[in-house]
Amino acid sequence: MLFPPSLDELIPEDDLARIVVDAVDQLDLSAIEASCNPEGDGRSAIDPAAMLATLIYAYALKVLSSRQIEILCRNRVEFRWISGQAMPDHATIARFRTRHSAVFQELFAQVLEMVRRCGLGQAGTIVLDGTKLKGNAALDQSKTLRAITKELTEAALIRDLAENAKYGKKRGDELPKHLRGAENRRRRLEEARRQIEAEQQGGQEPVAAAVAEPRPTGRKKRERKAKASERKVNITDADSRILKGRHGFVQGYNAQAVVSRDQVILAADVVQDGNDLRQLIPMVRKAQANVARTAGACAAPEIQRVLADAGYHSAANLAELEKLGVEGFIPGKAAWRIEEDIRRKGRPVGRMKQGLTRVERMERKLRTCSGSWIYKQRGRTIEPVFGQLKHGLYALPRRGLQAAKADWSLLCLAHNLKKLCAAKRAA
Numbered sequence: 029m030l031f032p033p034s035l036d037e038l039i040p041e042d043d044l045a046r047i048v049v050d051a052v053d054q055l056d057l058s059a060i061e062a063s064c065n066p067e068g069d070g071r072s073a074i075d076p077a078a079m080l081a082t083l084i085y086a087y088a089l090k091v092l093s094s095r096q097i098e099i100l101c102r103n104r105v106e107f108r109w110i111s112g113q114a115m116p117d118h119a120t121i122a123r124f125r126t127r128h129s130a131v132f133q134e135l136f137a138q139v140l141e142m143v144r145r146c147g148l149g150q151a152g153t154i155v156l157d158g159t160k161l162k163g164n165a166a167l168d169q170s171k172t173l174r175a176i177t178k179e180l181t182e183a184a185l186i187r188d189l190a191e192n193a194k195y196g197k198k199r200g201d202e203l204p205k206h207l208r209g210a211e212n213r214r215r216r217l218e219e220a221r222r223q224i225e226a227e228q229q230g231g232q233e234p235v236a237a238a239v240a241e242p243r244p245t246g247r248k249k250r251e252r253k254a255k256a257s258e259r260k261v262n263i264t265d266a267d268s269r270i271l272k273g274r275h276g277f278v279q280g281y282n283a284q285a286v287v288s289r290d291q292v293i294l295a296a297d298v299v300q301d302g303n304d305l306r307q308l309i310p311m312v313r314k315a316q317a318n319v320a321r322t323a324g325a326c327a328a329p330e331i332q333r334v335l336a337d338a339g340y341h342s343a344a345n346l347a348e349l350e351k352l353g354v355e356g357f358i359p360g361k362a363a364w365r366i367e368e369d370i371r372r373k374g375r376p377v378g379r380m381k382q383g384l385t386r387v388e389r390m391e392r393k394l395r396t397c398s399g400s401w402i403y404k405q406r407g408r409t410i411e412p413v414f415g416q417l418k419h420g421l422y423a424l425p426r427r428g429l430q431a432a433k434a435d436w437s438l439l440c441l442a443h444n445l446k447k448l449c450a451a452k453r454a455a
Contacts, residue, residue, distance in 0.1 A: 035105060048084050055135060083438065092421070092435065148288075154315055159417075161282075163424050282299050283432075332355060338361055338362055
């Protein structure tokens with residue numbers, strides 16, 4: 029210890045931090061570097077590549093708070109090595125993440141291209157599913173138009189009484205300091221009311237394009253319509269929605285992911301819809317576009333089949349998949365109901381009858397031995413990915429749909445790099 033220790037010697041050769049730094053060195057960061065100040069005035073700049081690598085490594089560890097990242101940059105060897113001893117403060121980290129949020133989706137595609145060139149992410153069979161992510165907003169802050177109008181009226185009355193008590197018959201030039209917080213809340217309430225009124229004037233699209241589409245049982249799907257007076261907007265994060273999750277309702281977003289058989293994420297997005305029906309075709313197209321970037325470097329690059337649960341099922345979606353040249357394995361009912369049909373009716377034998385609809389052909393295909401075996405790969409492929417992504421993740425740190433898209437892209441990007449790191453360790 030007579031000489032200063034080298035941080036590089038403290039980082040193992042197979043550590044994730046080295047994988048992240050090597051990956052960032054190969055990325056095209058021109059969009060990020062273009063926003064740097066070329067004059068050099070102001071505070072001393074931090075290398076954009078080092079900032080990005082620090083952010084990716086933090087997201088890989090499920091550390092999304094800028095203040096917690098600042099602490100790690102001071103106390104942990106890996107972060108000090110990645111940042112080049114720069115030790116950025118939380119404000120610098122937060123500004124960097126906000127300024128370059130629009131670039132993270134493109135960086136996800138570049139990292140995916142790199143991972144696929146290493147032999148991972150084979151796209152013959154892909155699996156699509158969605159998961160609910162809690163946003164940075166409280167569920168009880170979602171209010172209806174009636175509640176917002178009532179609160180605005182009461183707030184105006186309270187403000188008038190307070191001003192009358194202070195000024196009497198005189199007119200005050202400024203709002204008192206102790207009422208400025210209330211003024212900010214009133215502004216957010218008015219924005220929420222305008223959003224609800226705009227939705228009512230513009231109309232609301234049906235939740236499913238095939239609501240009245242007959243099921244294989246002959247019954248029609250139940251259509252749920254929310255009354256205009258019951259539509260809610262969250263005061264804290266107006267972009268978030270009340271979504272039904274596995275463990276109850278959450279205030280947040282619907283995160284979508286397309287995963288390969290080796291659990292590499294091929295496409296990722298965040299939407300506001302609580303229903304997955306509209307997401308099938310856009311997500312398959314995104315996956316096809318990302319896979320096409322490495323068409324010449326990977327074997328069997330084309331997407332041949334997609335597995336998804338009943339939430340993505342409709343005759344229109346099945347027809348669009350045929351146009352895309354992708355075979356779908358998407359049941360019209362829950363998997364346990366399909367197993368009940370197999371036990372009750374047995375598996376189909378012989379050739380498929382002529383004149384069957386797409387929905388009927390899909391039901392028959394999923395009852396065959398091969399179709400049933402292929403569909404069973406869905407849960408064991410994508411559920412572990414969501415478990416790894418959400419383990420230790422309580423909620424998204426930032427508000428707004430675009431911020432949620434950027435955070436989800438960084439989480440999925442870090443997940444793919446962790447898969448690459450595990451593959452190199454196994455080799």
